[in-house]
Amino acid sequence: MGKRVRHFVGVESSEQLAFIDELQALGLSGTINLPELVVVGDQSTGKSSVLQAITEVSFPVKAGTCTRFPTQISFRQTSAAKDLPIKATIVPGRQSENDEALLARIKDFTIEKKELTPDVMQEIIDKATECIFGDHHDRKMTLSDATLRIERSGPDEMHWTIVDLPGLIRKDTHKKKSAVKEQGSLGINGQSEDETGMNAAVAWELARSYLANDRNIILIVMDNVDVERHRIFELMEDLPGLEGRCIGVLTKCDRKQEGSDHWMVQLLQNNLATVPHLDHGWFGLRNRVPVEVHITDEERDEREQQEFAKKDWETVATDRTGIQALMKYIDKERRTQIQAGIPQIVSEIRQKLRECESDLSRMGDARDDPKAQRYFVFQFCNEMQRMAEATLRGQYQDVPSQDPRIMLRYEVQRRLDRFYDEMSDQQNMPLRFSNFHKDLEALSSTSSNPAEWEEVVSRSPGLYAEIYKEAKISEGRSLPGTIHPDVEEKIFRKQSAHWEGIAQRFVEDVKDLVKNCHEVLFRIAIPNSKVRLEVTRVLGKALEEWHRNTDTALQELLEDNQTRPLVTRNPQLLLDTVSADQSRGQILLGKRSKGSPAHEEPNGEVKTGVIANGARPRFISTLLSQVLFVRARLESYYLIALHRFIDNVAMQVVERHVLGPKCPMLTVSVETFAKLDDDELNTIAGEDESDARMRARLERMRSRYVKALEKWERLRVL
Secondary structure, eight states: OOOOOTTOOOSSOOHHHHHHHHHHHTTGGGTSOOOOEEEEEBTTSSHHHHHHHHHOOOOOOOTTTTOSSOEEEEEEEOSSOOSSOEEEEEEOOTTGGGOHHHHHHHTTOOEEESOOOHHHHHHHHHHHHHHHHGGGTTOTTOOOOOEEEEEEEETTOOOEEEEEOOOBOOHHHHHHHOOOGGGTOOOGGGOOHHHHHHHHHHHHHHHHHHHTOTTOEEEEEEOSSOGGGOHHHHHHHHOSSOTTTEEEEEOOTTSOOTTHHHHHHHHHHTOSOSOTTOTTOEEEOOOOOGGGTTSOHHHHHHHHHHHHTSGGGTTSOGGGBSHHHHHHHHHHHHHHHHHHHHHHHHHHHHHHHHHHHHHHHHHOSOOOSHHHHHHHHHHHHHHHHHHHHHHHTTOGGGSSOOOGGGOHHHHHHHHHHHHHHHHHOGGGOSSOOOOHHHHHHHHHHHOSOTHHHHHHHHHSTTHHHHHHHHHHHTGGGSOTTOOOHHHHHHHHHHHTTTHHHHHHHHHHHHHHHHHHHHHHHHHHHOOOHHHHHHHHHHTHHHHHHHHHHHHHHHHHHHHHHHHSOOOOOOTHHHHHHHHHHHHHIIIIIOOOOTTSOOEEOTTSOEEOSOOTTSOOOOOOOHHHHHHHHHHHHHHHHHHHHHHHHHHHIIIIIIIIIISSTTSHHHHSSHHHHTTOOHHHHHHHHOOOHHHHHHHHHHHHHHHHHHHHHHHHHHHHHO
């Protein structure tokens, strides 16, 4: 059994570190961001030597080894020694979590050994590669986010976990080592240029995913090459939130290139160098040279101390050189990070558990018989009805969603307000109303001869001329001195012709609001896409009927507006007509309103209908009088009919049909599905293989979350 890592000064590791390690062992890193020490670096920068110095585990140096998936080395402190303290397992990542074939292959993957020798490491990695990639394990351009977890436990161990990522391919290395495609030569590690490029891209994205976890401490491993040429800094520049999490490690300090010794010393002296996000600065290490592969860890540390004791490094602080200085700094930082992050991690676990239980609750029990299937259908129907009623009543707090589309009543009211504004806007009218009083005053001012007024009205463009023209056309079909009733109807039809387009757009918009809300509720009530598809098929005819009934109701209102006689019992029409007639008499004929003093002649007679200056009374033609009378009645009736139409559209079309009992949300009801026979019910609610896999995955995740919270409760009482 291996002894504990020498780089820690404490005797016991904290319980918080143990808790994080247990969460890793449960496989929660696929759904919860857990803090880890992640080692990132280009190929051939000495990353393996750094890992060996940190973990004291001999990583194999075989070409291509340990480059196709992350490897997690974890040390665990246990109360008693085990016969087989080395245990290797595979934990799926965020992407591979849903790969059922991979899950089946890694289900029984467990390797237990007495020691973690180089040969054992090679055996574990070879078997893990075959297990993760299956029949495609020989493909060199394939990487996976499934993590090989190697655990070493015992009473002398200290809780410590580190993740090694596949090496990044440096741009200049790629250019030097990749051969020209036309010559058919190979690139890095015997791969073609295309394969190398694909591996580089996947490794880049894998590194990006680990760096994006804001709880990770990132160890950036560099050699003594110009830092600005490393791909890792391009990656860091693209990612927010790396501040305070990145530590630079400068390797191969004993193998200086020409002109690089001064640069390395300067970099370590100015450990807060101007590199994006590298707030923790740089540490210098001495790697094993090729002839030192088999020396002990103690010999490796001794030679490192001898290297940094040389005069070349006397200006560099001692706490910035050597593996022990690096590990002491990392240990302090990881404890700080974990202590600050555990409350949030526990909160996320509780939230994930609630979501998992909610999904399982909606799925219900296994649906393998008609009784279970019918119960499942009744459950989602009741849930859909409950949420639909809440949205129709404006009780949005009763819907478990923050999607703004559930605010149906609010959105419908907003659209209704806009509908009213569009309908009331006279700019949309083909024949607009002007101010009746000002029109009379303008007409009176054109001439003192009333006989000329009719000519003025007939030639003026707009509503008056249109009434006059229609009156002349129907003159032969009415008694002398009157205008045929058809004139009022024709003019009103023209004035209200634009109602149809505005009303149709309004109703279609409200239907879209209903369909959007239905989509949100539908997904909440029925998470399973296959069940949703079958339910949609069953409801197809009901939705068609909903559209048809809505369109029919609106069309009936529009046809009534264009064909029915102008009828109203609203008393406002008579009041407005009398008021307009009085205005006509006062302005055009000089008649005084009721209560005004009459004009007294010199002989003492009282006359009305005369001009104040004693001129002869004015008289207007019967046709002109009727044109003015129709104009006044039309304005009053139009406003009455407009508001009546708006209310009818809102109540008879929107409330009765669009939001009525046949709207999409309310059609998902027990009454609809109770009529189905067992075969139809099985088509809708029967479980297929994907449902069974989903249920198994949810149950598996729920078990992990429950165990994690149990471990947290034990930790809290310690």
